[in-house]
Amino acid sequence: MQKLTIIIISFLLLSPMYGQEKGVFSGGLETNANFFIRDSLIGANNIPQYDRQLFGAEGWFNLNYRYQGFEIGARYDYFMNSNLRNPNFSYTDQGIGRWYVKKKINKLGITVGHIIDQIGSGIIYRAWESRPLLIDNALVGARLDYAINENWNVRGFTGKQRYLFETNPGVIKGATIEGFHSLSDSTTFTVAPGFGIVNRTLSDENMDQVINIIQGYLPEDQVTPVYNVYLMTLFNTLTYKNFTWYVEGAYKTEEVFRDPFAKRQEINGTTTLGKYIRDDGMVGYTSLSFAKSGFGITLEAKRTKNFNFRSDPTMALNLGLVNFIPPMNRQNTYRLNARYSPATQDLDEQAYQVDVKYKLNKKWSFLANFSNIERVNDFGVEVLDTSGKKQLYRELFLGATYKQKRDWSLTAGVQLLSYNQEIYEGKTDVPLVRTVTPYLDILYKLSRKKSIRFETQYMYMYDPDHVDDPDKPFVKQDYGDWFFALVEIGMAPHWIFELSGMFNAAPGKNSPTDSETGEKLKIFYPTVGVYYTNKANRYGLRYIKQVEGIVCSGGVCRLEPAFSGFKFNVTSNF
Amino acid sequence: MMIRQFILFVLIVASLSSCNEKTVIIPPFEAPVSDRVILLEELTGVSCQNCPKGAATAQGLATSVFPGQVVVVAVHGGFLSDPLSQSQFDFRNDDAEELEDYLKPWLGKPAATINRIQFDTESNFGIDDPDKWQGYVADVLERPHVMELQLASEFNENTRELTVNVGAIPLEDMTGNFRVTVMLTEGGIIDAQLDGAVIIDDYEHNHVLRDIITEVEGTSLATSLTKNEVLNRTYTSIVDPSWDVDHMYVVAAVANVDGGKEVLQAAEIHLN
Numbered sequence: 001m002q003k004l005t006i007i008i009i010s011f012l013l014l015s016p017m018y019g020q021e022k023g024v025f026s027g028g029l030e031t032n033a034n035f036f037i038r039d040s041l042i043g044a045n046n047i048p049q050y051d052r053q054l055f056g057a058e059g060w061f062n063l064n065y066r067y068q069g070f071e072i073g074a075r076y077d078y079f080m081n082s083n084l085r086n087p088n089f090s091y092t093d094q095g096i097g098r099w100y101v102k103k104k105i106n107k108l109g110i111t112v113g114h115i116i117d118q119i120g121s122g123i124i125y126r127a128w129e130s131r132p133l134l135i136d137n138a139l140v141g142a143r144l145d146y147a148i149n150e151n152w153n154v155r156g157f158t159g160k161q162r163y164l165f166e167t168n169p170g171v172i173k174g175a176t177i178e179g180f181h182s183l184s185d186s187t188t189f190t191v192a193p194g195f196g197i198v199n200r201t202l203s204d205e206n207m208d209q210v211i212n213i214i215q216g217y218l219p220e221d222q223v224t225p226v227y228n229v230y231l232m233t234l235f236n237t238l239t240y241k242n243f244t245w246y247v248e249g250a251y252k253t254e255e256v257f258r259d260p261f262a263k264r265q266e267i268n269g270t271t272t273l274g275k276y277i278r279d280d281g282m283v284g285y286t287s288l289s290f291a292k293s294g295f296g297i298t299l300e301a302k303r304t305k306n307f308n309f310r311s312d313p314t315m316a317l318n319l320g321l322v323n324f325i326p327p328m329n330r331q332n333t334y335r336l337n338a339r340y341s342p343a344t345q346d347l348d349e350q351a352y353q354v355d356v357k358y359k360l361n362k363k364w365s366f367l368a369n370f371s372n373i374e375r376v377n378d379f380g381v382e383v384l385d386t387s388g389k390k391q392l393y394r395e396l397f398l399g400a401t402y403k404q405k406r407d408w409s410l411t412a413g414v415q416l417l418s419y420n421q422e423i424y425e426g427k428t429d430v431p432l433v434r435t436v437t438p439y440l441d442i443l444y445k446l447s448r449k450k451s452i453r454f455e456t457q458y459m460y461m462y463d464p465d466h467v468d469d470p471d472k473p474f475v476k477q478d479y480g481d482w483f484f485a486l487v488e489i490g491m492a493p494h495w496i497f498e499l500s501g502m503f504n505a506a507p508g509k510n511s512p513t514d515s516e517t518g519e520k521l522k523i524f525y526p527t528v529g530v531y532y533t534n535k536a537n538r539y540g541l542r543y544i545k546q547v548e549g550i551v552c553s554g555g556v557c558r559l560e561p562a563f564s565g566f567k568f569n570v571t572s573n574f
Numbered sequence: 575m576m577i578r579q580f581i582l583f584v585l586i587v588a589s590l591s592s593c594n595e596k597t598v599i600i601p602p603f604e605a606p607v608s609d610r611v612i613l614l615e616e617l618t619g620v621s622c623q624n625c626p627k628g629a630a631t632a633q634g635l636a637t638s639v640f641p642g643q644v645v646v647v648a649v650h651g652g653f654l655s656d657p658l659s660q661s662q663f664d665f666r667n668d669d670a671e672e673l674e675d676y677l678k679p680w681l682g683k684p685a686a687t688i689n690r691i692q693f694d695t696e697s698n699f700g701i702d703d704p705d706k707w708q709g710y711v712a713d714v715l716e717r718p719h720v721m722e723l724q725l726a727s728e729f730n731e732n733t734r735e736l737t738v739n740v741g742a743i744p745l746e747d748m749t750g751n752f753r754v755t756v757m758l759t760e761g762g763i764i765d766a767q768l769d770g771a772v773i774i775d776d777y778e779h780n781h782v783l784r785d786i787i788t789e790v791e792g793t794s795l796a797t798s799l800t801k802n803e804v805l806n807r808t809y810t811s812i813v814d815p816s817w818d819v820d821h822m823y824v825v826a827a828v829a830n831v832d833g834g835k836e837v838l839q840a841a842e843i844h845l846n
Contacts, residue, residue, distance in 0.1 A: 046652060046675065086698065089679030154583070177583045193580065207598065209695060212709025215603040216639070225598050258703070260624075267634040272627035273770055275705065314703065317681065422771060426623065426682070 023067030028573040030131065031059030034083075039564035041512050042523060043548060047561075048090040049083055056081040056090065060097065060131065071102040077165075084134045085164070087561040095165045098138060109145040109155075114138040114162060117155075119176045119196035122324035123250045123283050124231035124309070127161075130553040135318055137311075138162045139172060152179040161311040161322065168311040168320055169203035192237040200322065202227045206312050210256060213276055213314070218265050223278040229255035231309060231323070244289045250307070252281040257308045258316070259347060276313070281306030283325060294359035302328050304349040318558060327555025328353050329371040330397050332415075334439050335484045335502065336457040340419040342393040344555035348375045349392070362403070367413075369397040375423075391432060394418040399439075411441040421478060425550065425559065427510075433477050436460045453488040455500075461508065475520070479547065480508030498529040502547065523547075540569040603708075605640050608715040611723070612640070613827045613840035614707065615647045616781070617674060617685045617700055619655030620665065626769040626777070628684025631704035633780060635711055644711060645825050645842040647759055648781040649673050654683050660766035660775055669757075669786040676791055676835075689714050690835040720745050721799075721839040727824050729846040734813045736845065738787065740826050741806050744799035750832035752799060753792025756809050758785040758845065762821040784822070787811040792829055819846050 034057065038050040049056050062075035077097030085091040100113030116138050119125040129136040141159015148154060158173035176196035183189040202210070202225075210225045235248035256278045264275035282305050289298045302325070310320035325344045328351035332338040353371040360366065373393040399413030415437040421427045439457040446452060459482040466474060486500035504511055507520035514521055529542030546563040616632045618625040629648065636644040650665035651674025657664045677687050680700025688710045692699050701707060724741040738756050759781045767777035787809050796805060813819060822845035829837045 046671075086679050086681060088681070089698075152580075177580060179580060195580065195583065205695070209706070209709065211598070211600055212712070213703075213705045214600055216705065216708035222600055224600065227595055227598070258705075266630040267638040268630060270626075270630040272630050274624065274627055314706065316703065319697070422623075 023065055025063065025065050026574065027061070027063040028571070029059065029061045030571045031057065031061075031569070033057040033568040034563075035566040035568075036563075037565040039545065039562075041521070042525070042545065042564060043512070043562040044545075044564035047083060047088055049081060050564075053081045053090060056083055058082040058084050062098070069104050072100065074099040083561075087559060093165060097136065097165065098162075107147045109143075109147075111143040111145075112141070114140055115143050115157060115159065117143065117157060118324075119174065119198065120194055120233050120235040120248050120250075121246070121285065121326050123248060123285065123307075123326070124196055124233045124252075124323055125172075125174055125198045126322075126324035128324065130556065132551055133318060133553055133556060133558050135321070135553075135556065136162060137321060140167050141172075151181065152177070154178075161320065163319070168315075169205050170311045171201045171203070172198065172311065172322060174198035188239075188241050190239045192239075194233075194235050196233045196235075198231045198322070200229050200309070200311060202312075206314070209312075209314050210276070214256075217275065218267065221264050221275055223256055223276065225256040225276075225278070226254065229253055229309070242290055242292045245286070246288075247286040248284075250283045250285075252307055252309060254278055254280045255313065257306070257310075257313050259306075261347075279306045281308070283307050285326060294365075296355075296357045298355045299352070300326075300328060300355075301352040302326065302349065303351075304344075304346060306347055308346045318556060321556070325349075325555065327552075328373055329393060329395055329555075330355070330369045331554075332397070334441070334455065334457055335486070335500075336437050336459040336482055337397070337415050337439060339459065339482070339549055340417060340421075340424075340433060340435070341550055341552040341557060342373055342419065342555070343424055343550075343552065343557035345373075345375065345392065345423070350374050350376050351393075365401045365403075367397075367399045367401075369395070371395050390420075391418060392420045392423055406445060408442065408444040410443075412439065414438045424557070427478075431463065431465060431477065434462050434464065436462065449492040451490045451492075453486075453490070455484075455486040455488070457484045458482070458505075459484075461506075476506060476508035478508045479504055479511050480520075481506035494533055496531040496533075498527065498531070498542070500527045501525065502527075504547075536573045538569075538571045540567070542567050542569075603639075603712075605643075606712055606715040608643065609719045609722075610643065610715050610717070611840045611842075612644045612689050612711050612714055613647070613687075613825075613837045614644050614711065615649055615673070615677060615687045615690070617651065617653075617677065617680060617683050617687075618648050619650055619653060619683055620658055620661060620765070620767050620779075621656050622654035622683045623768050623770055625654070625684045626767060626774070628686065628704045629780070631707055632686065635708060639708060640711060640715065643715060645827075645840045646781040647757055647783050647825055648779070649677070649783050651675070658766045658768060658773055660773055663763065663765050665779070665782050667784065669790055670783050672790040673783065673786065689837040689840075690829060691837075692834065718746075719839075720748065721828060723826060723828060723839040723841040725824060725826050725841045725843045727843060727845055729813070729819060731819075731846075734815060734819075736787075736811050736813050736824075738809045738811075738824055738826070739806065740809070741804055742795065742799075742828050742839075743804050744801055747801050748799045748830070749797065750830040751797060752795040752828060752838075753831050754788060754795045754807060754826060754828050755786060755790070755792040756788045757783055757825045757827075758787065758811070758813070758817075759823045759825055760784050760817055760821055761823070762818070781823075784814070784817055785811065792827075792831065795828060813845075822846075 036049040038045050057080045059078050064073035075098040078094035079091050081090045098114040102111045117127050127139045139159040140162050143157035145155035154177040156175040160167035178194035180192045214222050230253045233250040238245045256276050259277045260274045262275045262277050264272050285302045287300045309323045312320045327344050351373040355369045357367045375390040396416045401411040403409040417435045419433045421433050437457055437459045442454045444452050461476045461480055483503045483505045489497045502525040504523050511520045525545045527544050531540045543566050548562045549560050550557050551560045632646045636646050649670050651671045655666050679698045681702050685700030685702040686707055722743040726739040728737045761780035763779040764776050767774050823842050824845055825842045827837045827840040
């Protein structure tokens with residue numbers, strides 16, 4: 001209520017008066033309403049929404065106002081029996097989810113409230129928002145930025161990390177200096193260096209919890225926690241003619257964090273995995289791009305070691321993340337090609353990626369992407385391959401596009417993928433999931449305003465290590481093979497109609513089973529949807545039957561449970 | 575010029591991180607002296623790769639850290655509890671699934687509830703980090719002891735009928751909605767269990783919840799309790815012939831479900 005009062009007073013104080021410059025309002029609404037229809041066969045059950053609540057919704061309405069160098073904004077968030085926070089449960093709350101006030105005074109910029117910010121590529125600090133993941137870890141505090149000259153600026157901030165309508169108790173502060181410098185008279189040779197530092201101080205409440213945990217360890221496993229951890233990063237973007245080279249190196253001082261693969265001796269003599277350890281960490285990341293005459297290539301590489309950084313070290317999964325380590329794989333959009341997507345591993349990851357695009361002429365263009373992600377350290381019980389590394393993810397994605405003037409276009413290609421489901425999804429007794437997925441996408445323009453798009457993929461799952469056993473019938477990994485097809489009819493500027501289906505063509509070990517025969521079921525998961533757009537408003541209504549899967553945003557992922565029901569979505573901007 | 579200032583900025587700011595803080599001392603752990611007996615309900619499953627850690631932690635708390643003061647119930651509900659291909663037994667049952675649902679929200683397994691308390695420092699009811707359980711048990715043991723709980727059982731080997739007598743003695747006057755739950759657990763079961771990436775064929779499963787002979791959320795006991803006024807209740811049940819009564823236990827807990835689910839006191843005895 002206090003927050004609401006401050007925001008209303010701020011808006012009133014800044015409201016334009018007669019004879020003065022007029023202010024500008026802007027804002028937007030995004031809301032999702034889910035109607036749950038229980039389907040125990042696909043696992044859409046046993047949560048309150050399916051059992052008794054039947055409906056859940058969440059939404060965000062934000063309003064911004066600019067006036068005479070001031071900018072103020074607020075966002076109202078609401079969650080009504082929402083399963084976004086915890087897929088297994090229902091969450092209900094509402095209130096001011098974000099507010100801020102900004103003012104520029106000559107070279108000095110002042111921001112207070114909820115602050116979205118990033119240092120470098122985010123490796124040591126990133127306050128950001130991703131609604132499908134329910135991440136909004138804005139810093140609630142203050143930030144000052146100062147433009148030293150037209151090419152150099154420095155800024156500093158301090159505050160606490162937001163979590164829903166609360167803040168996590170630890171205090172975060174940081175500073176960064178970023179610049180731009182031309183090394184030649186022309187703009188063909190430039191550098192954009194930067195340096196940043198972030199510190200997090202644990203609250204006494206956090207520290208008590210860490211001490212309580214470590215107290216329970218045997219003396220040989222105990223470590224001494226620290227209140228303060230510092231992260232530093234040095235980064236630079238060098239541009240020379242058609243080349244762009246970004247490099248960033250980050251270091252984190254020693255702190256206590258949870259390593260799920262560290263061995264711990266229990267009081268009753270057994271050895272278990274997972275304990276809090278104390279260590280320092282580092283990340284090295286580089287990206288080199290070249291682009292000329294329809295040809296583009298990007299090489300990326302990354303090494304991560306012990307770089308788990310949270311506002312509270314006892315938090316897990318996507319909670320309390322203060323930093324963001326760039327993902328090292330292609331961000332796929334086709335349904336089956338995107339089914340297995342790797343979450344960034346912050347404790348140990350060594351990865352590289354090559355992305356090549358070539359436009360031969362106006363009709364033909366090609367792309368190829370290869371990414372490889374491994375773990376290097378031996379964590380004890382895990383089986384490493386002969387090179388001493390553990391394969392986490394490997395993808396080869398090839399594609400070609402043919403465009404026939406403005407009439408139609410065709411994109412086709414294939415994806416080969418290896419995915420470590422044990423690490424990424426915590427599923428056990430699963431070797432690497434290996435798939436081959438060809439895809440096809442055809443867009444045909446019926447008229448200037450009408451178009452039809454057809455998309456299809458087939459995911460074939462194979463197991464090269466499988467040995468035939470007459471006593472044990474072969475069952476494919478995970479859900480086995482999938483077939484997906486989609487037809488989308490667009491009637492610009494208002495309507496889009498969608499009809500799609502995902503069919504479990506060759507069920508795997510996780511596919512639902514017929515309770516009477518024990519046979520794996522070939523289930524069809526249909527989607528029917530319609531979208532209507534009127535100026536800045538977009539409405540979507542879809543009937544969805546959806547298998548469980550992973551939703552990722554830039555390498556940060558969450559398990560999305562199976563869904564059965566209707567989804568209604570409204571987005572509006574003004 | 576600017577590059578020099580940049581380097582100066584880097585050096586000044588980086589030097590701040592060298593400031594030392596006073597070393598944190600980890601005091602030796604001392605279990606609180608208390609007459610309370612805590613109910614630790616461990617959400618587990620044979621297909622759960624980290625659950626052996628949860629089971630080892632729970633067992634360590636019950637036998638070594640707080641001997642006699644922690645009663646463990648291993649709830650093999652629906653999640654990650656499907657038998658493995660090597661499994662001889664299926665530990666899932668309707669009561670376990672219902673109890674697992676009653677103890678929501680929790681994010682994954684292993685997780686545990688300690689006296690069914692929603693702790694302020696946890697966003698979920700089930701605490702999914704076993705390393706935290708000891709601290710929370712110690713915290714609850716330091717709270718006032720408000721009830722004595724006495725248990726007695728009779729088992730007829732011929733009819734396999736079990737009679738359980740529960741006696742609750744409030745140590746202060748209280749009002750609320752008090753419910754009693756009586757559960758049967760079995761230990762010493764050798765069967766497959768996933769542990770990390772490997773399957774242990776001869777894993778010893780203990781505290782496995784077999785049956786809840788009251789209502790899962792507890793059978794109504796009283797709405798007001800008077801100090802030292804004993805409440806006795808008797809429950810009967812038929813013990814499944816496939817269960818080994820020599821390794822079975824009766825667990826009882828009294829909770830106040832008025833505005834929460836908090837267990838006031840728990841007790842455990844051998845079944846026969």
